[in-house]
Amino acid sequence: QVQLQESGPGLVKPSETLSLTCTVSGGSISSGGHYWMWIRQHPGKGLEWIGYIYYSGSTYYNPSLKSLVTISLDTSKNQFSLKLNSVTAADTAVYYCARSMDLGPGYDAFDIWGQGTMVSVSP
Amino acid sequence: DIQMTQSPSTLSASVGDRVTITCRASQSVRMWLAWYQQKPGKAPQLLIYKASTLQSGVPSRFSGSGSGTEFTLTISSLQPDDFATYYCQQYDRFWTFGQGTKVEIK
Numbered sequence: 001q002v003q004l005q006e007s008g009p010g011l012v013k014p015s016e017t018l019s020l021t022c023t024v025s026g027g028s029i030s031s032g033g034h035y036w037m038w039i040r041q042h043p044g045k046g047l048e049w050i051g052y053i054y055y056s057g058s059t060y061y062n063p064s065l066k067s068l069v070t071i072s073l074d075t076s077k078n079q080f081s082l083k084l085n086s087v088t089a090a091d092t093a094v095y096y097c098a099r100s101m102d103l104g105p106g107y108d109a110f111d112i113w114g115q116g117t118m119v120s121v122s123p
Numbered sequence: 124d125i126q127m128t129q130s131p132s133t134l135s136a137s138v139g140d141r142v143t144i145t146c147r148a149s150q151s152v153r154m155w156l157a158w159y160q161q162k163p164g165k166a167p168q169l170l171i172y173k174a175s176t177l178q179s180g181v182p183s184r185f186s187g188s189g190s191g192t193e194f195t196l197t198i199s200s201l202q203p204d205d206f207a208t209y210y211c212q213q214y215d216r217f218w219t220f221g222q223g224t225k226v227e228i229k
Binding site (some may be wrong): 047 | 173
């Protein structure tokens with residue numbers, strides 16, 4: 001059974017770069033068909049999709065964050081990563097990685113999620 | 124961007140009640156609509172995809188309907204484990220979530 005696990009610092013200083021990694025176990029990130037996602041949830045708020053990476057390495061980012069976000073893939077470690085530049089207090093949130101289903105062409109719902117990791121931006 | 128609007132934002136109900144949550148899209152998302160349940164401190168869990176298809180392992184008291192711009196999630200008989208926040212999500216064009224509906228104990 002595929003599982004996802006986020007890891008990274010829980011505290012980042014303003015203007016610095018937030019870096020998180022999602023480790024995939026129980027399946028290969030290179031098997032194709034799935035989009036690998038980052039989503040965040042501000043405290044007490046709803047869910048915001050950040051972006052995805054496909055097994056081929058292609059990416060797409062939420063336009064509201066596009067200039068600040070980079071998502072990359074490390075197939076040798078079965079991991080994908082998120083970098084968010086120039087963070088502010090507004091980036092304080094729980095960050096989730098997730099996988100979309102593989103039911104055919106186009107996009108799909110997210111069937112597997114990591115447990116989430118809280119990241120605070122503070123001096 | 125496709126905007127998703129859920130109603131109500133909060134719903135008070137009792138065990139055994141039939142509960143309905145509505146989700147409206149700012150433009151047609153055809154049938155590409157999912158519902159998630161989230162409990163405090165936990166990641167969301169997929170309940171329904173393609174508007175009405177129950178995810179494996181999800182109890183049959185959950186059902187979804189709709190297409191285009193209007194969708195509903197129904198819980199036929201609310202159970203203690205169902206008190207949670209529910210989100211809709213469109214995936215016709217990328218992904219957008221609704222703001223959530225909290226189902227609380229009356």
